[in-house]
Amino acid sequence: MSKYIRLVLLSVFILTVVFSFLLSSAARAVESAGSKTFISRGCGSCHRTARPAGPVTRSSELAKKGPDLWYAGSKFREGFLASWLVNPTPIRPLAYNSLEEKNPADHPRLDVKTAASVASYLMDLKAADLMSSVEIRPGVNVRGRILFIKKFACYGCHLVNVRGNKAGGLSGPSLEGTVRRLNPQWIYSLLINQGAFTPVSRMPIYEGLAREAEIKALASYVAGLK
Amino acid sequence: MRIKFFVQVFLLGPLVFFAVPALSSFGATPRDNYAFYCVQCHGAEGRGDGPNATESQPVDPRNHRSAYEMKKLTDEEIIDVIRNGGAATSKSTLMPAFRRTLSDKEIEGLKGYLRELCKC
DSSP states (O other), rough: OOOHHHHHHHHHHHHHHHHHHHHHHHHHHHHHHHHHHHHHGGGTTTTEEEEESSSSHHHHHHHHHOOOTTTTTHBTTHHHHHTTTSSSSOSBBOTTTTTTSOOOOOOOOOOOHHHHHHHHHHOOOTTOOOTTSSSOOOHHHHHHHIIIIIIOOGTSSSEEEEEEEEEOOOOSSTTTTTTHBBBBHHHHHHOOOOHHHOSSOSOOOOOOBOOOHHHHHHHHHHOOOO | OOHEEEEIIIIHHHHHHHHHHHHHTTTHHHHHIIIIIIIIOOOOTTSOOOOOOOTTOSOOOOTTTHHHHHTOHHHHHHHHHHHHHHGGGOOOTTTTTOOTTHHHHOOOOOHHHHHHHOOO
């Protein structure tokens, strides 16, 4: 009797091990297909997928042709990349690193299946500096709204949606629809430690201008923008 | 005496060596800093017409070429407003505070550059 139970337990154990191995290697196969596509489609000619080893300079950053993706898995919300890569509607109103030209809206498109595999590869690129233990709840945040509009006037460089109309400046990425796009904890991490993600940026540093509680409120407000 | 020299060379030397290049704006002239941070609002020539000066904005950025406007500000006020933002001179907070972004020396340099732009 006990021998029988032991046999059953043992076989359940073995089956679980084999099964999870198969599942994880299947997942890995999808990921590596994603990274292969990333290389074969030339995505790497405009995007960095590893943190630069040396110090970055203003000229190195202004020479970049696209935003960094080495922290994509920390920056984006689950599901966003797979749909954006199929239909890449402009995020930045202006062409990348330009203060004159409009965004040409000509980003390479992927089919649904390829986009899913590239997205899963990119979502695995995590940043050590993400402050994942801080809870940032996206949504209506009156304090955050006042800070965003009055105290720091973040709309000076960022478009937001005001009752269906675009309002604000153009030099930063649009913050319309961040509720679907950006991970709330990444927004907080960026505001409290810009140097970890964008050490050279036209955006002023807010750490030290805003208190920690204010940065939390700002992050929560921005994370909920529709 | 000798110990002091030792401390300066071997402890402070490397500190300066490592700390200075850590600033990404190292070696940037006031003109470079203006182009990187101010042009987005104040415009390529400082006329207050950068890409962020859209119709939806409640206040236009200052025209830095206007001697009439810029003469109203003392050097101290210019430095104060760049350091602490529009609120420092009771203006719009659309003018951001740069004290965490730029060093005091860089802000002083920008003040000089603004005086060149307005010729005032």
